[in-house]
Amino acid sequence: MSDISLAVALALCATAFLAGWVDAVVGGGGLVQLPALLIGLPPHLPPTYALGTNKVVSLCGTAVSAVTYARRAPLDVRAALRLGAVALASAAGGALFASAVDKDVLQPVIMVVLLAVAAFVVAKPRFGGAAPGAAPSRRRRAAAVLVAGVGVGFYDGLIGPGTGTFLVIALVSLLRMSLLTASATAKVVNVGTNVGGLLVFASHGAVLWGLFPFMAACNMAGGWTGARMAVRRGNGFVRVVLLVVVTALVARLAYDQWWA
Structure with a gap:
């Protein structure tokens, strides 16, 4: 902490607030906070310090968002806890393998997926507007465990930015949640x-x-501010923020891939 100036520390704190807000509404706060840490921390520190500090800070904000949503928005607690337990183990595995995978190979694939997500959300204005009455089938629940729990959890440990966004998309698509409920569960x-x-x-x-x-x-x-705002303004607001975050994440990955 002694190697970090007061100005840099204040800038990182302001970035942390913005990241918590974005993460609470639709996920993707890591694309704001992690780059700020990579830029702001002293150059003699390895990048793993930015990754580790980002995780512990994000954990606090996400926990506050989860509690706020649980008190104010519809939440499938059983599904959330089941997926969360699977994701915990999978994220730990992803973190262990992080140094062994060439991220330059993964990033173009992630960009294509995100662009497809953005196009789908734009083309389907009612996407995530309301959850149908019928409960998802056992097959869909199993698919959600594989995609949201194992897949996205591993991705978060391996790379990170956009995890919340991927979780929201998976929960809406597979478990037929509304965007608001999916954000809460995510x-x-x-x-x-x-x-x-x-x-x-x-x-x-x-x-x-x-x-x-x-x-x-x-x-x-x-996180507290973002969660309350999302609950108050509803699915339309979450949808707009989702599109903005997806676009920003694609731009960030493109920069990392070709210009950084």
């Missing part, structure tokens, strides 16, 4: 992915515990 699952990744990074000492309390407080404030 927060609980995201707590699991953050815990899984954090266990690995913390065990390697890659967390700046001196900076953590200040960024965490701001991230929690942003």
Whole structure:
């Protein structure tokens, strides 16, 4: 913490608030917070410190968002806890394998998927507008465990940015949730992915515990604000933020892939 100036620390705290707000509404706060940490931390620190600090800060904000949603929005607690437990283990596995995978190969694939998601959301104005009365079949629930729990959880441990967005899309598509309910459920699952990744990074000492309390407080404030705003404004507001976040995430990945 002594190597970080007051101006940089304040900028990181402001970024943490914005990231918490974005993450609470539709996911994707990591695309705001992680780059800020990579830029703001002293150059002698390896990138794993940015990843580890991002995880512990995000965990606090996501937990506050999850509690806020649980009190104010419809939430399938049983499905959320089941997926969260699977995602925790999968994210830990992803974090362990992070150094062994060439991310330059994965990023173009992720960009194509995100562009397809954006096109689908634009083409289907009623996507996530309301959950139908019929409960999802056992096959759909199993698919949700594989995609949202195993797949997205592993991705969060491996790369990270956009995890909440992927969770929202998977929950709406597979479990037929509304966007608001999917955002609420995704927060609980995201707590699991953050815990899984954090266990690995913390065990390697890659967390700046001196900076953590200040960024965490701001991230929690942003998460609380974002969750309340999403509940108050409903699915239409979440849909607009989803499109903005998907576009920003594609741009960020494109920059990392070809220009960084």
